[in-house]
Amino acid sequence: MDVPARLFRAVLVGIAVSCLTWVSAVAATPVPNLKDARLAGSYRFERGGWTYVHLQGTPQQIGFQHGYLLAPEIADYAHVLKVETKHNTHRDWQFYREAGRTILWPHVDSEYQKELQGIAAGVAARGVNLDLWDIVAMNGEEELADYYIPWLDRNSHAANAYPEPKAPGKCSAFIATGSYTKDGKIVIAHSNWSSYAEGERWVIVFDIQPTHGHRILMDGLPGFIDSGDDFGINDAGIMITETTISQFIGWNSNGIPEFARARKAMQYASSIDDYIAIMRKGNNGGYANDWLIGDRKTGEIAYLELGLKHVSVWHKKDGYFISSNFARDPALIRDETDGFDATDKSSSPNARRIRWEQLMRANKGKIDVPMAEQFLGDHYDTFLHEEKADQRSLCGHVDQAPEGVAVWGHGPYYPDGAVQGKATDSDMAAKMSFVARAGHPCGENFYAKPFLAAHPEYDWMKPILKDMIAGPWTVFHSGEQK
Numbered sequence: 001m002d003v004p005a006r007l008f009r010a011v012l013v014g015i016a017v018s019c020l021t022w023v024s025a026v027a028a029t030p031v032p033n034l035k036d037a038r039l040a041g042s043y044r045f046e047r048g049g050w051t052y053v054h055l056q057g058t059p060q061q062i063g064f065q066h067g068y069l070l071a072p073e074i075a076d077y078a079h080v081l082k083v084e085t086k087h088n089t090h091r092d093w094q095f096y097r098e099a100g101r102t103i104l105w106p107h108v109d110s111e112y113q114k115e116l117q118g119i120a121a122g123v124a125a126r127g128v129n130l131d132l133w134d135i136v137a138m139n140g141e142e143e144l145a146d147y148y149i150p151w152l153d154r155n156s157h158a159a160n161a162y163p164e165p166k167a168p169g170k171c172s173a174f175i176a177t178g179s180y181t182k183d184g185k186i187v188i189a190h191s192n193w194s195s196y197a198e199g200e201r202w203v204i205v206f207d208i209q210p211t212h213g214h215r216i217l218m219d220g221l222p223g224f225i226d227s228g229d230d231f232g233i234n235d236a237g238i239m240i241t242e243t244t245i246s247q248f249i250g251w252n253s254n255g256i257p258e259f260a261r262a263r264k265a266m267q268y269a270s271s272i273d274d275y276i277a278i279m280r281k282g283n284n285g286g287y288a289n290d291w292l293i294g295d296r297k298t299g300e301i302a303y304l305e306l307g308l309k310h311v312s313v314w315h316k317k318d319g320y321f322i323s324s325n326f327a328r329d330p331a332l333i334r335d336e337t338d339g340f341d342a343t344d345k346s347s348s349p350n351a352r353r354i355r356w357e358q359l360m361r362a363n364k365g366k367i368d369v370p371m372a373e374q375f376l377g378d379h380y381d382t383f384l385h386e387e388k389a390d391q392r393s394l395c396g397h398v399d400q401a402p403e404g405v406a407v408w409g410h411g412p413y414y415p416d417g418a419v420q421g422k423a424t425d426s427d428m429a430a431k432m433s434f435v436a437r438a439g440h441p442c443g444e445n446f447y448a449k450p451f452l453a454a455h456p457e458y459d460w461m462k463p464i465l466k467d468m469i470a471g472p473w474t475v476f477h478s479g480e481q482k
């Protein structure tokens with residue numbers, strides 16, 4: 001075979017292999033047909049690397065449908081969290097179950113207690129060996145691992161031989177309105193930054209039609225009652241997302257878990273002020289975020305920086321807010337972060353902040369959803385002044401960063417970064433719709449085998465790390481059938 005023919009064949013084989021991988025990645029276990037009134041009206045289907053679930057009814061029904069339809073995915077994700085928490089926080093899963101039962105559960109509204117019980121009943125009906133405290137621990141894992149445990153260690157003055165877990169840097173996001181967008185209405189977009197083991201499973205689209213409150217369309221994780229990375233819209237016109245506050249320290253065990261507040265705000269907020277009030281009430285400090293909130297009814301956008309000691313809110317009817325894991329308020333940075341340096345241009349949050357500002361200003365008056373998709377896949381590193389997919393690009397590829405990101409506890413080449421992206425605008429939100437891409441928003445694939453071969457220090461991830469194959473940008477809307 002001559003060289004071009006060999007190349008051609010190699011390309012064909014490559015395409016075939018990636019297609020096969022993609023098909024197998026989305027192939028779902030068929031859901032057994034169970035005659036149970038609690039399942040009435042619910043269904044699931046797969047598209048573009050995502051699994052769409054429609055849930056409706058009372059909290060018990062929504063929970064049971066969730067647990068039953070996603071039982072294999074919930075079992076798989078529980079395994080991921082058990083492996084990650086054991087390695088990263090040196091606590092076994094029993095610690096999380098116990099903390100979920102004693103610290104989180106008493107502060108969860110009865111509506112969501114019933115939904116969590118429903119999820120446990122649903123997975124049990126599929127023969128999955130997880131109980132209520134596993135489901136509560138899963139929902140609370142992020143806030144327990146990276147907020148409660150560091151607080152516990154500091155307050156008990158634990159002689160901890162291990163590096164302390166740290167508040168993570170999760171996500172890149174913007175919201176724009178008025179003279180910044182093409183049609184003058186709101187555009188909102190978000191990429192989820194997570195470990196690849198988590199992110200390649202963060203591909204559920206939840207269409208929830210509850211008996212009380214607003215209808216919700218959001219992305220999420222199997223077994224979780226809130227979005228987790230927090231991208232969603234409701235039928236009262238509220239559009240939300242967030243990114244975490246890097247190096248945040250603070251926790252209140254008597255507060256309401258973040259996952260419960262986030263779900264309640266999504267379900268019950270009819271205005272920006274409602275959303276902010278629900279997030280603030282009983283704040284436990286867990287998963288402290290900068291929230292981007294829009295109301296398509298008014299075109300107004302807002303930014304909520306939710307610390308425990310310091311809370312700031314900004315509103316705009318014309319303009320934008322960007323977010324990439326940096327706090328804005330100097331008082332919050334001083335009192336509630338572990339020394340976040342807002343002047344260090346080599347840091348991921350600050351480098352992405354500069355890039356967001358560049359993109360917003362350069363595209364004033366032109367921003368729409370297709371442009372938002374491009375922004376989420378952007379690879380410009382403003383510190384190096386070059387196109388380079390790494391820890392500083394809006395589409396994060398920490399696995400390609402020799403430095404890792406120490407302030408988030410990520411060593412060199414840690415397999416973490418942008419794992420999926422979503423965008424919507426006011427008109428799409430009016431139809432309860434958004435567009436989403438599974439995998440890196442730029443469309444690049446991640447392959448676990450060569451990565452693990454090159455980085456044996458991450459061998460411990462072998463049981464949970466799989467290929468992360470990018471799907472196409474895919475539109476979803478509430479109530480759609482297969």
Ligand SMILES: [Zn+2]
Nearest residue numbers: 389395440442
């Ligand atoms: Zn990328």
